[in-house]
Amino acid sequence: MATMNPLTLPEIREALAPLLATDDLARCLRVCKDWHASFLHFLWTSIDIDTEHSQSKGPSHCLLQRHRSLVRHLAYQGKLSAEHEKMHFPALTTLYLHDPHYDRGTRRSSIDIIPRHAFTLTRLKLHGTKRNGCWTFPAGLSRLTCLSLMDIYVIPRSMEQIRGVFTQLETLELVRSGLSAYSKSLKGDWKMKDLTLASVRGLNLDEELELIRQCSFLKRLSWGSSQAFIRLPIGKFVQLVVANTWPELEELHLRNVEVSDEHLSLILDGMRRVLRLSISTCIEPSLQASAAFRPHYAWLKELDISINPRHNAALVIDVLKSCPQLEILKSPIILVDSIMDDDPWACEGSLKVLEAFFWIPSVQRDEQQKVLLQRLSKLRKLERLDLSSVFQCQQSLDISLEKGLGQLSTLTRLRELAFRRTVQEMTMEDAEWMIEHWKNLKVVDGVPSMRYAARTILVVEKFRESGIEQVVDGKFTFSMTGATRRVSISSSGVGSVLDELSDVLACCIRSQHGHHFVVILIYRLEESSLDTS
Numbered sequence: 001m002a003t004m005n006p007l008t009l010p011e012i013r014e015a016l017a018p019l020l021a022t023d024d025l026a027r028c029l030r031v032c033k034d035w036h037a038s039f040l041h042f043l044w045t046s047i048d049i050d051t052e053h054s055q056s057k058g059p060s061h062c063l064l065q066r067h068r069s070l071v072r073h074l075a076y077q078g079k080l081s082a083e084h085e086k087m088h089f090p091a092l093t094t095l096y097l098h099d100p101h102y103d104r105g106t107r108r109s110s111i112d113i114i115p116r117h118a119f120t121l122t123r124l125k126l127h128g129t130k131r132n133g134c135w136t137f138p139a140g141l142s143r144l145t146c147l148s149l150m151d152i153y154v155i156p157r158s159m160e161q162i163r164g165v166f167t168q169l170e171t172l173e174l175v176r177s178g179l180s181a182y183s184k185s186l187k188g189d190w191k192m193k194d195l196t197l198a199s200v201r202g203l204n205l206d207e208e209l210e211l212i213r214q215c216s217f218l219k220r221l222s223w224g225s226s227q228a229f230i231r232l233p234i235g236k237f238v239q240l241v242v243a244n245t246w247p248e249l250e251e252l253h254l255r256n257v258e259v260s261d262e263h264l265s266l267i268l269d270g271m272r273r274v275l276r277l278s279i280s281t282c283i284e285p286s287l288q289a290s291a292a293f294r295p296h297y298a299w300l301k302e303l304d305i306s307i308n309p310r311h312n313a314a315l316v317i318d319v320l321k322s323c324p325q326l327e328i329l330k331s332p333i334i335l336v337d338s339i340m341d342d343d344p345w346a347c348e349g350s351l352k353v354l355e356a357f358f359w360i361p362s363v364q365r366d367e368q369q370k371v372l373l374q375r376l377s378k379l380r381k382l383e384r385l386d387l388s389s390v391f392q393c394q395q396s397l398d399i400s401l402e403k404g405l406g407q408l409s410t411l412t413r414l415r416e417l418a419f420r421r422t423v424q425e426m427t428m429e430d431a432e433w434m435i436e437h438w439k440n441l442k443v444v445d446g447v448p449s450m451r452y453a454a455r456t457i458l459v460v461e462k463f464r465e466s467g468i469e470q471v472v473d474g475k476f477t478f479s480m481t482g483a484t485r486r487v488s489i490s491s492s493g494v495g496s497v498l499d500e501l502s503d504v505l506a507c508c509i510r511s512q513h514g515h516h517f518v519v520i521l522i523y524r525l526e527e528s529s530l531d532t533s
Contacts, residue, residue, distance in 0.1 A: 010038050017042040044070035051078035080113060088116055094123040100135070100152075114138040123171075128152035137161065145170045149177035153201060166190055176226060178202045190215045193248075196222040198255070205233055209240075218246040224255025224280070232257040241270035253278040253304075261289050268292035276302035278330075290315050297322040304330035314338075316356075320345045330355040332390060336368045337361070339375060348378045352413075355386035357422070358397050372397060373407040382411050388420035388446070396422040400430050409437045419446035427455070431462045445471040 006012045017025065017039050025043040029036045044067045049058035058064075061083045064071075071089045075096040100111050114124070118140035125148040126135070137154045139161065147169055154177070166172070171194040178201025192215045197208050205225065212223065223232065234257050241249075250273050259267075259279050268274065268289070274296040293300075293315065300323045305315075316331050317338050326347035334356045345351075354376075360368050376385070387396050399405055399419060417434075426448035434441060448459040460470045 008034075010034070013038040014042075040067075041070045046073040046075075047071050048075045049077070049084070051076075051081070076113075085113055090120070092117045092120050094125075095121055096125040096127070098125075098127045100126060100128060111135050111138065115140060119143065122146065124148070126150070126152050126154070137165075141165055142168075144168060147171070148173040148196075150175040152177050154178070166192075170194065172196070174198070174200045176201070191217055193217055194220045198222075198224050199226040205230065206236070209233060209236060213240055213245055216246060217248060219248050220251035220253075220276075221246070221249060222253040222255075224253075224257070227256070230256065234259060234263055238263050238266050238270075241267050244270065247272065250274060251276040251302075255280045264289045265292040268296065271296075273299055275299055276328075278302070278304035280306055290318065293319070294322070299325055301325050302328040304328070306332050320347060323347050325350055327351060328353040333357045333359055335359055336372050340368065340371055345375070345378070348380075350381060351379050352381050353384045353386075354379065354382060355384070355388075355418075357387060357389040357394065359394075360396065362395075366403075369398060369403055373404045377407045377410045380410055381413055383413050383440075384416040384418075385411070385414060386416070386418040386445075387422060388418050389422050391421060394422050399424055400426060401433055405430060405433065411438065413440055414438045415440050416443040417441065417445070418443075422446065425449055425451065426459055428458060428462060431459045435462070435466045435468070441468055443469045443471065 013028075013035065017028075020028070020039075020042075022043065025039050028039040029043065047059065047064070051058075059067075061081070064084075065087065068087060068089050069091060072091050073094040073096075074089060074092055075098070076084070077098040095114065095117065097111065097113075111126070114121070115138050118138060119142060121141060122143050123146040124141070124144060127148070127150040135152060135154050144165060145168060147165065148171075150173065167190070169190070169192055172192050173196040175196065175198045195212060195215055195218055197212065200208055203211070208223070212218070212221065223237075225232065232254060234254075237254075240246075249271055252267070252271070252274070253276070255278075257280060264279070269292055277300075297319070300319070303319055303323075303326070316329070316334055319326065319329065320339075321343055324346045327350055329347075329351065330353070336358050358372055360372070376382070387399075389396060396419070399417075417438075424446065431448070434444075444463055447456060449455040463470045
């Protein structure tokens, strides 16, 4: 009896479709008519259109017009064309406008697309830039439940309009944005469950806290200031937590705040349970704060606390050993000698993001590196590993086959590797091993070789050829231009480097904004450094 191919069932195909990338979905459409019918709406559910850069992305206007009834999530970056502005998407629920434009000549703006979809939109994001001016808040958003405003100033038509929108919102994000003079008049018992506030225009920190206080149904709160010298009124906030102002609060993210041991203990005691906790600065937590953490270990999924490295060892290690659901752990530094015991980490089957500078002393360095690699090899679900240091040229985990990199072949889900400001001497063999064993690797962030500039360029090019984005020092992405330029080499020792530099003649530095600059590489043997001009 012949077995049936499960992919002949439309239910199986539709279950697999959300797991496929856009290119894979496009290939599936060409298999047969049945597959085309199953995968088509998944391909057109979410569309990104970018007209900001020279190489715009997105479907053609003709294709978009043909399949517009399938689009539910739409993101625009840059200026909308006249054709896009007039187009109507009957099933659109999410609209994201990044850097909306206003054309003074035609008096048209990107935001004019909103009223046409006001009755279907449930999520609206307006993210501007410093050059954006004021925008009139659209009317008729009767189904809106999520509003995100970033670097943009919105003028409501009336207080009744903004009050009506706020009454139905479940998620609100205001980052360096404001609602004109109505910001101070936002009073009421709001139903918001997710609130993000950061430098709201027209409100001081006490007024922001008053707005937070009115959201008694909060489950997630992110609050901070974009200016480092302005500190949150943590004392008043702690009093509200202790008073059970937000009984459902389980995710808390505070930025630009100094939390004392007493304040941290009161916050933890005042929350029914803590799923995610992120605090920018915590001053030397003692046993009191550590004890307050323990009731939340069973469900803690994310912890990000910047604390004194002398005092974080016990807390961080306790979290690693006691939190079975932990997915994200961020710590400025972890002392490797504190993890030398044989006790297993409870989060080995759950941890996806680990950001920590592992400090390994020169004494017994090889032994401690071996133990650390053994620990990391058990984190089989790890997707991001960040070993970066806050200080320049620090000695951390040595990412090389010579020092035991091969033990990390189990990290098959790893997508991002970062080692900024750490001393590494990565070779081509190391890069080839990563490409072969970490099939999902997309980003490598850091300088592969601190001493040999030519080796760095070759390793970067190797990553680029494999489709991996190489970010050097978090500022520039290096990629080869493919065109021959010139290399200036000092008179001594030319023969020893000609082979190494034979294919490394030019480099293009692409900044994080996407602009390209062709530079000439000048390699000086006596300085072992890379200069650009």
